[in-house]
Amino acid sequence: MKKVDERRIEDLLSQLTLEEKINMIHGVAIFHSGGVPRLGIPPLKMSDGPMGVRKEFAYDSWINVGTTDDLVSYLPSNSALASTWSRDLAYKTGKVLGAEARGRGKDVILAPGINIKRSPLCGRNFEYMSEDPRLVEELVVPLVKGIQENDVAACVKHLAANNQETDRLEVDTYVDQRSLREIYLPGFKAAIDKGESHTIMGAYNRLYGEFCSQSRYLLTELLRDEWGYDGAVISDWGAVHDTKEAAESGLDIEMSVTANFDDYYMANPLLEAVRNGEIKEEYIDKKIRNILRTMLRLNMLGEDRKNRVPGTYNAPHHREAIQECAEESIILLKNENNRLPLQKDKLKTLAIIGQNGERVHAGGGGSAEIKALYEISPLLGMKMELGGNVEVKYAKGYYVPTKEEKELNWQQDSLEKQTITKEEAELKAEKQEKETRARQEELLQEAVALARDTEEVILVVGLDHEYDVEGGDRKDMKLPYGQDRLIKEVLAVNPSAIVVVVAGSPIEMGSWADATSAIVWCYYAGMEGGRALAKVLLGKVNPSGKLAETFPKTHMDCPAHKLGEFGNYGKITYNEGVYVGYRYYDSYDIDVEFPFGHGLSYTTFKYSDLKVEVDQTNKEDVDVRIQVTIENTGSVYGAEVVQVYVSDKEASVDRPIHELKGFEKVYLKPGEKQNVNITLNKDSFSFYDVESKRFVVEPGEFEIQLGSSSRDIRLVETIIL
Ligand code: GLC
Numbered sequence: 001m002k003k004v005d006e007r008r009i010e011d012l013l014s015q016l017t018l019e020e021k022i023n024m025i026h027g028v029a030i031f032h033s034g035g036v037p038r039l040g041i042p043p044l045k046m047s048d049g050p051m052g053v054r055k056e057f058a059y060d061s062w063i064n065v066g067t068t069d070d071l072v073s074y075l076p077s078n079s080a081l082a083s084t085w086s087r088d089l090a091y092k093t094g095k096v097l098g099a100e101a102r103g104r105g106k107d108v109i110l111a112p113g114i115n116i117k118r119s120p121l122c123g124r125n126f127e128y129m130s131e132d133p134r135l136v137e138e139l140v141v142p143l144v145k146g147i148q149e150n151d152v153a154a155c156v157k158h159l160a161a162n163n164q165e166t167d168r169l170e171v172d173t174y175v176d177q178r179s180l181r182e183i184y185l186p187g188f189k190a191a192i193d194k195g196e197s198h199t200i201m202g203a204y205n206r207l208y209g210e211f212c213s214q215s216r217y218l219l220t221e222l223l224r225d226e227w228g229y230d231g232a233v234i235s236d237w238g239a240v241h242d243t244k245e246a247a248e249s250g251l252d253i254e255m256s257v258t259a260n261f262d263d264y265y266m267a268n269p270l271l272e273a274v275r276n277g278e279i280k281e282e283y284i285d286k287k288i289r290n291i292l293r294t295m296l297r298l299n300m301l302g303e304d305r306k307n308r309v310p311g312t313y314n315a316p317h318h319r320e321a322i323q324e325c326a327e328e329s330i331i332l333l334k335n336e337n338n339r340l341p342l343q344k345d346k347l348k349t350l351a352i353i354g355q356n357g358e359r360v361h362a363g364g365g366g367s368a369e370i371k372a373l374y375e376i377s378p379l380l381g382m383k384m385e386l387g388g389n390v391e392v393k394y395a396k397g398y399y400v401p402t403k404e405e406k407e408l409n410w411q412q413d414s415l416e417k418q419t420i421t422k423e424e425a426e427l428k429a430e431k432q433e434k435e436t437r438a439r440q441e442e443l444l445q446e447a448v449a450l451a452r453d454t455e456e457v458i459l460v461v462g463l464d465h466e467y468d469v470e471g472g473d474r475k476d477m478k479l480p481y482g483q484d485r486l487i488k489e490v491l492a493v494n495p496s497a498i499v500v501v502v503a504g505s506p507i508e509m510g511s512w513a514d515a516t517s518a519i520v521w522c523y524y525a526g527m528e529g530g531r532a533l534a535k536v537l538l539g540k541v542n543p544s545g546k547l548a549e550t551f552p553k554t555h556m557d558c559p560a561h562k563l564g565e566f567g568n569y570g571k572i573t574y575n576e577g578v579y580v581g582y583r584y585y586d587s588y589d590i591d592v593e594f595p596f597g598h599g600l601s602y603t604t605f606k607y608s609d610l611k612v613e614v615d616q617t618n619k620e621d622v623d624v625r626i627q628v629t630i631e632n633t634g635s636v637y638g639a640e641v642v643q644v645y646v647s648d649k650e651a652s653v654d655r656p657i658h659e660l661k662g663f664e665k666v667y668l669k670p671g672e673k674q675n676v677n678i679t680l681n682k683d684s685f686s687f688y689d690v691e692s693k694r695f696v697v698e699p700g701e702f703e704i705q706l707g708s709s710s711r712d713i714r715l716v717e718t719i720i721l
Pocket of ligand 1: 048
């Protein structure tokens with residue numbers, strides 16, 4: 001972490017009264033903690049979120065101030081970013097997010113969320129990156145650095161093991177130490193050690209019985225004592241439950257969702273407890289030091305403020321970076337007989353079928369919601385790219401109940417709140433159901449008729465922020481709104497139709513994936529998502545996205561559901577251990593819809609001349625230098641993500657059949673060859689030994705596997721360590 005002049009901290013600390021210190025360690029507004037004007041200490045202003053700077057709220061309520069000066073750039077979700085496998089784009093989008101936060105006058109951006117995608121059903125997966133800790137480590141570091149170049153603190157969240165939304169405020173998570181260290185913590189440790197994240201957010205859930213945001217184990221023993229973290233730890237909003245535990249833990253700032261700021265656990269109750277000697281003031285002083293150290297790192301104090309980066313938002317070059325990221329995030333899952341790209345000059349009429357063709361998503365998802373300056377839908381993107389000589393038709397294809405209709409449903413569910421009788425409510429619900437079914441049928445028939453009459457048909461289906469949303473998990477991976485039937489009926493009348501899915505988490509595709517020649521996957525990719533998709537479909541951009549999470553056939557195949565527990569209330573145990581994602585599917589040879597690391601291109605790549613050199617001269621470490629030649633053997637420019645998996649052939653513990661340990665993205669012209677060099681060190685061969693409480697490398701045979709996905713291994717070399 002960046003060194004600061006600790007004397008300045010001690011000087012300020014010595015002048016602060018107890019009341020002033022207390023004022024600094026809890027929210028005095030929904031999104032900022034208290035300052036001390038007398039000493040030139042400003043409040044610490046925070047804002048969500050991972051996809052841009054959230055709209056401005058009144059200081060003491062969740063009401064949008066409603067002016068037009070909080071329209072911002074809407075960035076690709078972390079799921080989209082992870083699908084680019086590009087450290088450079090992580091850095092670029094980090095710089096955009098940080099500049100926009102600074103431009104909006106914020107000191108802390110509550111991002112990125114990096115919790116591991118343990119189950120495809122977690123409502124917040126769209127906000128997270130991957131099922132694999134190494135990919136998270138490699139992308140979170142440049143992302144945090146990009147953010148913090150703007151004198152804004154990243155706030156990497158949510159520490160730790162916050163992998164479901166069900167019962168998120170209370171659930172008590174039990175994950176064995178080895179899995180915690182090998183799977184769930186590495187992203188946070190890299191964000192701190194290499195990313196130097198100025199702040200960290202404690203999660204809502206419990207870990208081993210302690211609430212994460214006031215956990216002695218997590219925030220003191222691990223974060224402070226073992227990792228030596230000296231930045232500021234901020235609770236999730238409403239995640240603190242006890243004054244003494246919070247005060248004596250490594251937590252620095254308590255935030256919450258209500259306006260009774262003086263009643264917060266670390267407000268008056270703590271002031272009283274210190275006054276009556278129940279809690280030592282030195283615990284408060286530790287918090288103040290971490291907060292002041294963070295402020296110094298952000299050039300927030302004294303003369304430093306003159307050097308503070310001003311930032312800006314909605315800048316054109318921000319949108320260029322967003323567009324680049326969106327384009328590289330799109331994943332070509334299937335492309336039989338080179339169905340794609342579309343031949344623009346042969347196109348006369350094109351039909352887009354499915355509401356995700358025209359829907360926009362920025363304003364949903366929970367705290368990641370964004371008041372976007374604009375958002376280009378797939379339909380708009382196609383029209384912008386095609387121009388006026390191609391007729392683009394559109395049919396909704398399926399029915400999405402409007403908000404108020406859902407509200408009505410919600411009201412009927414909570415009978416105690418409703419004014420009408422149970423019978424009337426049931427009659428109303430029946431009537432509404434019938435209308436919905438009629439509406440659905442009508443839209444379906446209209447779409448099928450259009451598909452029958454149009455040569456080129458693109459289905460655009462998927463999810464929305466009714467399903468990809470904070471505070472709730474899906475109950476399965478099924479497409480909602482009767483979309484499976486729409487897809488099948490359209491393919492029945494027009495087998496050449498292609499399927500585009502816009503979603504934040506995997507869906508079941510088994511009932512129609514074989515019936516279409518091409519499937520394209522788009523995570524919520526920000527304001528330029530629709531145009532990026534259009535460019536990919538028309539071949540202006542050659543897709544290079546790769547799955548950062550396995551797409552299982554159904555959630556029942558997922559280890560979190562098959563071996564572990566998911567979606568429980570009260571207590572949850574991660575029985576699957578380290579067998580998360582492809583670590584499980586590949587080790588147990590489970591059939592999946594699309595594997596981790598998978599993504600096709602409009603060109604082809606050849607892997608050759610694998611060389612692996614082991615250098616063990618350094619007793620403390622080992623260098624395994626890998627070189628491979630990649631050639632673009634097709635006819636168009638393209639990018640390939642070369643993945644390196646390590647397989648431990650003889651270990652004293654049970655280890656997954658292989659694990660991602662390195663990757664490089666190479667951009668090649670047709671016919672171009674490039675040598676790709678990737679160096680692994682001892683960390684890439686180690687596992688966490690719970691007896692000795694450290695990572696160990698056991699001597700023996702290891703396989704170095706080079707592949708285009710976890711299930712498309714091209715070259716293998718065996719080494720002995
Ligand atoms: C929410 C989320 C967290 C967000 C915070 C402030 O509940 O869990 O990610 O940053 O509260 O909105």
